[in-house]
Amino acid sequence: MSKQAPEKSYGFTAAQSGGTVPAPELSYRPRDPKNYRPNIGLIACGGITRTHLQAYQAAGYRVVALCDPTQGKAEERRKEFYPEAQIHTDYRELLARDDIEVVDIAAHPVEREEIIPAALRARKHVLSQKPFVIDLDLGLRFADLADEMGVRLAVNQNARWAPHFSYIRHAIEAGVIGEAGSASFEVHWDHNWTASTPFNDLHHLVLYDFAVHWFDLIQIFFAGRQARKVFASIGRSATQKAAPPLLAHVVVDFDDAQATIMLNGDTVFGQEDRTSVIGSKGTLRSIGPDLQNQTVTLHTAEGIASPNLQGKWVPDGMHGTMGELLCAIEENREPANSARNNLRSLEICFAAIASAESGMPEFSGRARRLPGSCITRSRPA
Numbered sequence: 001m002s003k004q005a006p007e008k009s010y011g012f013t014a015a016q017s018g019g020t021v022p023a024p025e026l027s028y029r030p031r032d033p034k035n036y037r038p039n040i041g042l043i044a045c046g047g048i049t050r051t052h053l054q055a056y057q058a059a060g061y062r063v064v065a066l067c068d069p070t071q072g073k074a075e076e077r078r079k080e081f082y083p084e085a086q087i088h089t090d091y092r093e094l095l096a097r098d099d100i101e102v103v104d105i106a107a108h109p110v111e112r113e114e115i116i117p118a119a120l121r122a123r124k125h126v127l128s129q130k131p132f133v134i135d136l137d138l139g140l141r142f143a144d145l146a147d148e149m150g151v152r153l154a155v156n157q158n159a160r161w162a163p164h165f166s167y168i169r170h171a172i173e174a175g176v177i178g179e180a181g182s183a184s185f186e187v188h189w190d191h192n193w194t195a196s197t198p199f200n201d202l203h204h205l206v207l208y209d210f211a212v213h214w215f216d217l218i219q220i221f222f223a224g225r226q227a228r229k230v231f232a233s234i235g236r237s238a239t240q241k242a243a244p245p246l247l248a249h250v251v252v253d254f255d256d257a258q259a260t261i262m263l264n265g266d267t268v269f270g271q272e273d274r275t276s277v278i279g280s281k282g283t284l285r286s287i288g289p290d291l292q293n294q295t296v297t298l299h300t301a302e303g304i305a306s307p308n309l310q311g312k313w314v315p316d317g318m319h320g321t322m323g324e325l326l327c328a329i330e331e332n333r334e335p336a337n338s339a340r341n342n343l344r345s346l347e348i349c350f351a352a353i354a355s356a357e358s359g360m361p362e363f364s365g366r367a368r369r370l371p372g373s374c375i376t377r378s379r380p381a
């Protein structure tokens with residue numbers, strides 16, 4: 001009997017999976033500790049902290065102190081979210097308080113360089129905003145100091161708890177798509193609003209301040225696998241209004257997998273955000289017009305599933321990062337978003353920036369410190 005060769009599709013026709021099937025139930029929502037409700041102090045009350053406090057208020061977390069050198073900023077946050085909170089204009093006063101066990105530090109990376117070690121030495125558990133550090137070795141020293149002081153140091157990589165990314169992350173961890181061979185991200189959004197802000201002076205705005213979330217996702221989607229080589233290229237579009245290059249493409253090579261990020265921050269029409277993770281047993285895909293509105297589909301031999309996801313990146317992301325730190329303290333374990341874990345993501349990010357600067361591929365982990373052009377500071381009051 002002659003064996004018939006499978007018909008060639010030449011890529012014109014897709015392999016069809018079956019019909020619609022139920023999506024796996026996964027615990028992708030932010031977690032809260034069972035009983036632990038410590039007093040929390042927020043150090044720095046800038047633009048992003050509105051979303052922190054929105055999330056903490058909804059989760060019932062106890063924020064008892066707000067600190068900013070510009071008193072009015074702390075007062076504004078107090079009025080809106082925690083009317084009982086005490087205001088401080090010097091973070092050292094806040095750190096001297098015995099009733100505060102956890103601090104959320106949301107100043108810019110170089111401004112945090114003195115606040116983080118001071119908080120750890122005061123034996124406070126710390127949640128640092130991202131990007132955690134601009135120097136990987138300094139970040140390691142902070143992680144060591146946290147261990148020495150017996151406290152936890154975590155990073156606010158909130159994209160991990162955006163519902164679509166969180167569902168994908170949990171599905172990969174559960175083995176739903178088998179061995180992941182590639183992850184690709186296409187982010188087409190409008191970042192021109194930064195033209196009238198201090199971000200306009202940040203040459204690597206896109207790869208550093210923005211894409212750090214995607215470097216972090218690559219690291220956790222391929223958890224336990226070492227990124228080897230990174231190639232990145234950045235450019236300006238003819239029409240963009242912001243000064244920093246808003247176009248970027250990145251390829252990250254693992255031994256047996258590859259990740260790509262395609263960024264166009266000058267997408268004025270037809271904005272879209274798309275993620276695909278392709279594995280040996282299935283594909284996870286998420287598509288939507290922006291980062292708040294996403295639909296995930298899972299394609300396997302059983303069929304196509306689409307979970308009905310609850311929540312949004314903002315504020316779930318902020319709830320997720322603080323919730324994970326609090327759970328880790330209660331359960332006496334390292335947080336999933338620990339500084340040490342996040343430094344692996346920063347290795348990829350720093351390699352991408354080094355590659356974009358040199359025009360050559362860069363080994364992940366070799367670039368230890370970002371160029372001065374990556375330093376951001378607080379907006380003037």
Ligand SMILES: NC(=O)c1ccc[n+]([C@@H]2O[C@H](COP(=O)([O-])OP(=O)(O)OC[C@H]3O[C@@H](n4cnc5c(N)ncnc54)[C@H](O)[C@@H]3O)[C@@H](O)[C@H]2O)c1
Nearest residue numbers: 044045046047048068069106107108109111129130378379
């Ligand atoms: N999705 C996200 O997770 C996200 C989004 C935006 C910004 N961020 C990050 O958050 C950080 C802050 O960003 P932002 O947009 O809120 O900046 P911002 O400039 O609006 O605010 C920074 C605040 O830090 C305060 N500050 C500076 N030094 C301080 C000190 N010694 N003690 C106390 N407060 C001090 C300033 O007074 C200011 O209010 C940056 O690292 C940024 O990359 C994260």
